Amino acid sequence: MLHGVRRARGITLRYEPRPLLNLTAMLQGSIAVSHEERLVAITLLTGERYVLSELELQLLSALPSSHWLQIDQVPHPSARETAAPLIDAGLVLADPAEGAHAALRAREERFGAIDWDEYAAHYHVMSRVKDQDVGEQVVHAVEAPSGAPADSRERLQEYVELASSMSRSLAANAWYGPPPPHFHRVDNPREALELPIPRVRGELFDLLTSRKTIRVYDQANPVTAEELSTLLYYTYGAQSTVELIPGLVGIRKTSPSGGSLHPIEAYPLVLNVRGVETGLYHYSVERHALELLRPMTRPEAEQMVETMALGQSYFRSAHAVFILTARWYRNFWKYRRAPKSYRVIHVDAGHLSQTLYLLCQRMGLGAFYTGAVNDINIEDVLQLDPLQEGVIGISGCGRPLNGGAPLTLITTPYVPPR
Numbered sequence: 001m002l003h004g005v006r007r008a009r010g011i012t013l014r015y016e017p018r019p020l021l022n023l024t025a026m027l028q029g030s031i032a033v034s035h036e037e038r039l040v041a042i043t044l045l046t047g048e049r050y051v052l053s054e055l056e057l058q059l060l061s062a063l064p065s066s067h068w069l070q071i072d073q074v075p076h077p078s079a080r081e082t083a084a085p086l087i088d089a090g091l092v093l094a095d096p097a098e099g100a101h102a103a104l105r106a107r108e109e110r111f112g113a114i115d116w117d118e119y120a121a122h123y124h125v126m127s128r129v130k131d132q133d134v135g136e137q138v139v140h141a142v143e144a145p146s147g148a149p150a151d152s153r154e155r156l157q158e159y160v161e162l163a164s165s166m167s168r169s170l171a172a173n174a175w176y177g178p179p180p181p182h183f184h185r186v187d188n189p190r191e192a193l194e195l196p197i198p199r200v201r202g203e204l205f206d207l208l209t210s211r212k213t214i215r216v217y218d219q220a221n222p223v224t225a226e227e228l229s230t231l232l233y234y235t236y237g238a239q240s241t242v243e244l245i246p247g248l249v250g251i252r253k254t255s256p257s258g259g260s261l262h263p264i265e266a267y268p269l270v271l272n273v274r275g276v277e278t279g280l281y282h283y284s285v286e287r288h289a290l291e292l293l294r295p296m297t298r299p300e301a302e303q304m305v306e307t308m309a310l311g312q313s314y315f316r317s318a319h320a321v322f323i324l325t326a327r328w329y330r331n332f333w334k335y336r337r338a339p340k341s342y343r344v345i346h347v348d349a350g351h352l353s354q355t356l357y358l359l360c361q362r363m364g365l366g367a368f369y370t371g372a373v374n375d376i377n378i379e380d381v382l383q384l385d386p387l388q389e390g391v392i393g394i395s396g397c398g399r400p401l402n403g404g405a406p407l408t409l410i411t412t413p414y415v416p417p418r
């Protein structure tokens with residue numbers, strides 16, 4: 001029996017335009033579209049949008065979020081009936097609560113325990129996707145890999161067709177106007193001091209200039225457990241630690257991290273590594289160990305990669321991928337409600353990705369990063385609450401097929417004019 005109610009925390013109200021067909025005009029043989037605006041409530045607890053009626057808006061406005069009100073004492077003409085769908089939607093919390101309602105309350109409590117910047121929280125929750133397929137990839141130059149298995153060649157062919165039709169439709173989209181220029185020019189600089197073009201040689205410079213994204217990997221020649229261990233240790237492993245303030249330990253890795261907090265976690269999905277069982281793992285930085293979460297068959301693991309990477313089927317051939325998540329609570333404990341914290345964490349992930357690229361280049365392996373991921377599918381697999389530990393993207397690696405030529409961007413060397 002429902003006794004108490006209160007408004008859930010983390011609700012945003014906004015007017016959303018809704019296109020409407022003008023039926024009278026349609027019956028008279030013409031098409032006219034008008035735009036009506038409707039009031040929508042979004043709650044962080046579910047990430048869903050809910051169209052509010054006048055009565056529901058009145059109820060939300062009458063409820064506090066900081067304490068419970070007896071349902072019979074809420075100043076509203078039909079509080080009990082109006083509250084019921086709002087409780088299901090996570091906009092109003094109920095006391096006592098059972099089942100799904102209790103789960104929403106628990107989620108709100110966990111959310112309240114972390115000092116999120118609310119704009120960042122909304123962006124994070126509302127930018128997640130589920131079961132989506134990539135449709136916007138444009139590949140600039142591809143080559144059919146001669147040694148590739150038939151089905152992967154077919155997949156490659158499908159991909160090439162998709163990519164070239166995307167390129168054609170982008171080019172045909174005259175209403176976009178011309179694309180923005182590739183080099184930016186500022187207006188009226190006072191002068192331009194042309195700098196000498198560096199000719200420095202050495203391993204690091206060679207690695208930096210030869211780094212590239214590899215998307216097709218050699219199935220017959222998997223990476224070894226030692227290679228995987230090296231990649232994990234020098235990308236995500238702790239090289240040293242320091243007690244920053246009593247109880248708060250900072251970590252130094254090979255990449256920098258805002259506040260030396262290193263909130264990014266790596267969950268290796270091992271597909272094809274000699275000496276390591278196929279499956280989903282957590283990389284324990286503390287122990288430099290792979291913690292097995294779910295043993296899997298190769299086909300299961302390949303399907304998981306494809307689903308997680310928005311249907312980018314070529315990543316099935318990777319030997320191992322690293323699902324990157326962020327432990328928001330680690331950063332927000334120190335940087336409370338800080339609007340920049342959310343952005344800083346993504347920069348951390350970028351550094352880790354580049355480190356993996358350089359290591360792979362040095363070891364004769366290939367690397368990739370994909371930001372096109374089905375976050376919600378990943379959350380389901382890893383059992384994550386997105387406001388506690390959120391999905392960032394996927395890095396991956398393996399031994400390149402044909403030296404890495406298929407599906408790589410082919411570019412022309414650029415030398416600034418002198």
Ligand SMILES: Cc1cc2nc3c(=O)[nH]c(=O)nc-3n(C[C@H](O)[C@H](O)[C@H](O)COP(=O)(O)O)c2cc1C
Pocket residue numbers: 211212213214215312368369370371372408409
């Ligand atoms: C943040 C980020 C997201 C990316 N997402 C994808 C992706 O979804 N799919 C993909 O095939 N490549 C992805 N890439 C790789 C880029 O396409 C690649 O870096 C770019 O084409 C330049 O090629 P290069 O890395 O070989 O220099 C991503 C790279 C970055 C940095």
